[in-house]
Every structure is written in structure tokens, then in C-alpha cells.
Amino acid sequence: MMETNVTSASASPLAEAVLGESGQNVNLCYQCGKCAAGCPVSYAMDYKPVQLIHAIRLGMDDLVLNSKTMWLCASCETCTTRCPQEVDVAKVMDAVKITALRKGIKPAIPQVASFYKAALSNIKICGRMYELGMIMGLKMRTFEFFKDAAMGMKMFRKGKLKMIPSLTGAMRTRRIFRRVKNIEDKNHSTA
Amino acid sequence: MAAKYAYYPGCSLHSTGSEYDVSFRAVCDKLGVGIEEIKGWVCCGTSPAHCTSKLLSLALPYENICLAAKMGVNDLVAPCAACFARLKTAQYEAAEDPKVADQISEALEKPLPESVNILSPLEIFCNGQDISKAVTEELSGLKVVCYYGCLLTRPSKVMQFDECEYPMAMDEILRSVGITTLDWSYKTECCGGALAMTRTDVVLKLTRDILDEAKAVGANAIAVGCPLCHVNLDTRQEEVEAEYGTNYGLPVFYFTQLMALAFGVPADKLGLQKHFISADGLLSAVSPA
Numbered sequence: 001m002m003e004t005n006v007t008s009a010s011a012s013p014l015a016e017a018v019l020g021e022s023g024q025n026v027n028l029c030y031q032c033g034k035c036a037a038g039c040p041v042s043y044a045m046d047y048k049p050v051q052l053i054h055a056i057r058l059g060m061d062d063l064v065l066n067s068k069t070m071w072l073c074a075s076c077e078t079c080t081t082r083c084p085q086e087v088d089v090a091k092v093m094d095a096v097k098i099t100a101l102r103k104g105i106k107p108a109i110p111q112v113a114s115f116y117k118a119a120l121s122n123i124k125i126c127g128r129m130y131e132l133g134m135i136m137g138l139k140m141r142t143f144e145f146f147k148d149a150a151m152g153m154k155m156f157r158k159g160k161l162k163m164i165p166s167l168t169g170a171m172r173t174r175r176i177f178r179r180v181k182n183i184e185d186k187n188h189s190t191a
Numbered sequence: 192m193a194a195k196y197a198y199y200p201g202c203s204l205h206s207t208g209s210e211y212d213v214s215f216r217a218v219c220d221k222l223g224v225g226i227e228e229i230k231g232w233v234c235c236g237t238s239p240a241h242c243t244s245k246l247l248s249l250a251l252p253y254e255n256i257c258l259a260a261k262m263g264v265n266d267l268v269a270p271c272a273a274c275f276a277r278l279k280t281a282q283y284e285a286a287e288d289p290k291v292a293d294q295i296s297e298a299l300e301k302p303l304p305e306s307v308n309i310l311s312p313l314e315i316f317c318n319g320q321d322i323s324k325a326v327t328e329e330l331s332g333l334k335v336v337c338y339y340g341c342l343l344t345r346p347s348k349v350m351q352f353d354e355c356e357y358p359m360a361m362d363e364i365l366r367s368v369g370i371t372t373l374d375w376s377y378k379t380e381c382c383g384g385a386l387a388m389t390r391t392d393v394v395l396k397l398t399r400d401i402l403d404e405a406k407a408v409g410a411n412a413i414a415v416g417c418p419l420c421h422v423n424l425d426t427r428q429e430e431v432e433a434e435y436g437t438n439y440g441l442p443v444f445y446f447t448q449l450m451a452l453a454f455g456v457p458a459d460k461l462g463l464q465k466h467f468i469s470a471d472g473l474l475s476a477v478s479p480a
Contacts, residue, residue, distance in 0.1 A: 021245070022245070023288075040380060040381040040383070040397055041381075041383070041386070041393055041397075044390070044392075044393055072386070072390065072393070074341075074381050074383055074384045074385070074386050074393075075238045075241070075242070075341075075384065076341040076342075076345065076381035076384070077341055077342070077345035077346045078341070078345065078381065080345065080346045081345045081346050081347050081355055081356075088346070090346075094241055094242050094243075094245070097242055097243065098242075098243060098244070098245075101243065109389070109390070111388075111389040111390070112386075112389045112390070114389075115239065115385065115388050115389050116239040116242055116243050117239075119237070119239035120236075120239050120240065120243065120247075123233075123234040123236065123239075123240075123251075127233050127234065128202045128205065128232075128233060128234045129202035129203075129206075129234050129237070131202075131206050131207060135388075138388065142389075147391075148391070151426060151427075151430070154426075154467065155207070155426065158464070158465045158467075159209075159465060160206065160207045160209070160426075160465055161206060161207065162205070162206045166205070168231060168232075168233075169231050169232060169233035169234075172231070172233055172254060173233050173234070173251070176233075176247075176250050176251060176254060176298055176299065177247065179250075179297070179298045179299075179300070180244060180246045180247045180250055180298045183246060183294055183297060183298055184244065184246060
């Protein structure tokens with residue numbers, strides 16, 4: 001007789017959203033805690049990765065989407081590599097961030113979201129990351145004008161920062177960004 | 192010399208990590224490895240892309256794989272560990288799911304090429320040839336810990352690179368050019384990566400742990416293969432010392448800089464002066480082998 005695998009059926013719409021975004025089924029998690037044990041940043045998180053996954057399964061949307069956890073994820077992939085159930089935890093973190101942004105929820109660590117935005121708009125416009133421009137863009141978003149100023153000056157003196165963006169490939173990246181957005185909008189409206 | 196490898200430097204090797212670019216080129220030159228930079232390459236999207244759009248994070252790397260395929264070579268070399276990981280991830284995801292491959296192809300308005308091997312310099316330099324023959328300088332005073340960071344080996348099912356929790360590729364290369372490398376348990380610990388821009392406190396803590404461990408096993412230098420790791424370990428080292436009242440003074444090298452030094456390339460041709468932690472004292476003992 002075939003047994004129904006109760007762990008793979010999902011009652012949580014958030015778990016479904018994560019599955020749709022990342023292909024990762026959090027219901028496979030049996031709470032061993034290896035992701036939390038190996039995570040280098042878990043000490044600074046409000047919920048450990050294993051707890052966030054459990055909250056996703058329980059449908060605790062508010063707790064999950066307002067958590068600091070996914071914004072602190074450094075994408076080091078230790079959790080992903082060690083999960084005995086082969087849940088790609090780092091991808092789950094990405095999916096939760098994307099879901100939160102799509103729902104218009106203010107990120108619990110706004111600087112991190114600002115960094116993503118500053119970096120991506122820089123890549124889109126310049127084709128390649130123009131670090132000085134990206135840092136300026138980030139400061140305009142976070143108002144942390146003096147953060148790392150001394151270090152930045154020293155890097156500049158040592159010739160580690162370029163003054164002028166190359167703009168090579170900028171036409172291509174603008175087009176790729178636009179087309180990706182169109183495809184994603186289309187997928188989302190049909191989903 | 193006909194190029195065997197399409198070379199994808201990525202953004203960092205054109206700016207904050209330019210030492211990695213010049214030293215990689217110098218080593219290729221010494222070993223007769225033919226490389227040609229991909230013309231018109233674009234940013235791989237790095238973590239801001241995969242944190243906000245899966246399709247974007249796959250399409251940007253694939254644009255570069257397409258450009259490499261157009262050059263008519265089978266092998267693409269990406270020294271930056273983060274670029275290397277994004278290129279391999281794009282290829283892995285497209286191979287796993289035809290729907291994903293179709294979407295990437297739709298975004299780029301072209302078919303995806305087959306059979307481009309994405310390689311790290313660590314793979315091409317330990318590819319069977321005896322690199323010890325090129326050694327002219329003795330660097331025996333160095334006691335190096337190899338810091339691989341996260342993205343060379345993880346996630347293992349995608350990267351298929353060495354032993355993911357305890358890689359040896361960099362150790363073996365440096366040992367074969369006469370440099371002592373030490374065993375230590377922080378080879379693949381995370382430095383915090385791009386959190387340096389936003390949550391510097393986290394990076395200072397993680398970096399301190401790495402520097403502490405390097406000191407504890409008796410290292411006098413660290414070798415890396417990732418420009419982001421280099422920024423955090425070298426550029427932020429004095430900040431870590433100020434924050435935690437410690438004193439390390441540990442020079443951080445790209446492993447290609449150490450190889451090039453062993454092959455007799457002068458230090459001033461390798462961008463060593465761009466490092467925050469000076470290696471002058473340590474390297475004053477370098478002598479012809």
C-alpha cells in the first residue's frame with residue numbers, strides 16, 4: 001500500500017510561495033538544527049535559520065517576513081551544504097527576501113536591502129560594478145555618509161578604487177534587466 | 192600563444208582586486224597558460240542579484256558564458272570565487288531545469304551554448320603539469336594558511352570543487368612551489384562577505400575569528416582566492432585590531448601573488464604595494480632558490 005507522505009504536503013501559503021520562488025520544500029525539514037549550528041551569522045539573528053524554516057511551515061508570515069534573519073544571511077552556503085534533507089536553506093533565505101520585498105514589507109535591516117538596490121542599479125547602468133558609484137548610491141539611500149570614509153580614502157590613495165566607470169556592456173545589462181523584469185512580471189501575473 | 196582559456200576577470204579584478212588580475216596574468220605568462228579576456232563581459236550580478244531575482248542572477252552570468260562560447264574556446268577561467276560560483280550556479284540551474292534554461296535564453300535573446308567548462312585558476316594550475324620547474328625564488332620563510340572562503344567549494348553539488356569542508360587545492364599548489372602551508376580549521380569559514388558594506392560589526396567579528404585562528408596555528412601570512420575575502424581580511428584588519436584590541440599584522444596575499452613571487456616576478460609588479468598590511472618585512476628574506 002502506498003503511504004501518503006504527510007511531511008511533503010503543505011498547509012502554509014508562505015511555504016508554497018517559497019517553493020514557487022526557489023523550488024525548495026521546507027516541509028522536508030526535520031529540525032535537526034545543523035543549519036543554525038553552522039551559520040556564521042546566527043549569533044546576530046533574531047531567529048536561527050532552523051527556527052525561521054519552522055515558522056514558514058507554521059504559516060507565521062508576520063514573524064518570518066519581518067525577521068532580521070534573511071537580511072543577515074551572508075550567502076555563505078554552509079547551511080545548504082550541510083542540510084541532511086538537501087533543503088537549500090540559502091535559497092530559502094533568498095526566496096523569503098524576495099517575497100517580503102514583493103509584499104512591500106519594510107526590511108528589518110533596511111541597509112541591506114538598500115545595498116542590493118544600489119548595487120543592482122549600478123550594474124544595470126554601468127554594465128560592470130563601478131564601486132565608487134555604488135558606494136555613493138548606497139550612502140544616498142542610507143544617509144550613513146561618514147561610514148568607512150577613512151578606509152575609502154586610503155583605498156583610493158592606494159589606487160584600489162577606479163575614478164571612472166568603464167560602461168562596457170552597459171547597453172547589454174540595461175536590456176537584460178528590462179527583459180528579465182518583463183518575464184518575471186508575466187510569470188507573476190499568470191501564477 | 193593561442194588562448195586556451197576565455198578569461199572572465201569580473202568587476203573586482205578590474206578595481207579593488209586588481210592585484211589578483213596582474214598576478215594571475217603573471218603566473219599564466221610564466222607557466223605558458225594561454226588566456227584571453229572576454230571582450231564586452233558584464234557583471235555576474237553577485238549576491239545582490241540572487242538575493243532579489245533568481246532569473247537575473249542566472250541571466251547575467253550566462254551572458255558571459257555565451258560571449259566565451261563565441262570565442263570558440265571550451266574553457267572559461269574565473270579567478271574571483273564569487274564570479275566562479277555564480278557562473279557555475281547559472282550553468283547548474285539551467286541544466287537542472289529546462290524551463291529555467293528557456294527563460295534565461297528568452298532574457299538574453301539567444302540560445303544557450305553547451306559545453307563551456309567553468310574553471311578556477313586553482314584547477315588549471317594543478318592540472319597535471321609540474322609547476323615546481325618554474326620556481327626561481329625560495330619563499331621558505333613563509334608559513335601560510337590557505338583561506339578558501341565560502342564560494343570556491345559551496346554548495347558542493349554545484350561547485351564540484353575539491354573537498355568542500357577541507358579543500359587542499361591551494362595548499363598543494365603553494366607547497367609545490369616551495370611554500371609551507373599549515374593545517375587549520377578555518378579554511379572555509381565565512382568572512383561575512385558583502386555584509387561589510389552594511390553590517391560591518393558582523394564582518395569584524397567573523398574576520399577576527401579567522402585572524403585569531405591563523406595566528407594561533409603559527410601562520411605569518413594568509414593566502415586567498417577571493418577579492419571580497421581579501422578586502423575583509425587585509426583592508427579591515429587594522430579596524431579589527433582597533434575594535435578588539437588585538438595585534439595581528441598578518442599580510443594577506445592572493446595565492447597567485449605568492450606563485451608569481453616564487454617564479455621570480457618582482458614584488459612591485461604584483462600590486463603588493465596596494466595592500467594595507469605591508470608584506471615588506473616578511474618578504475625581505477626572499478632569496479634565489
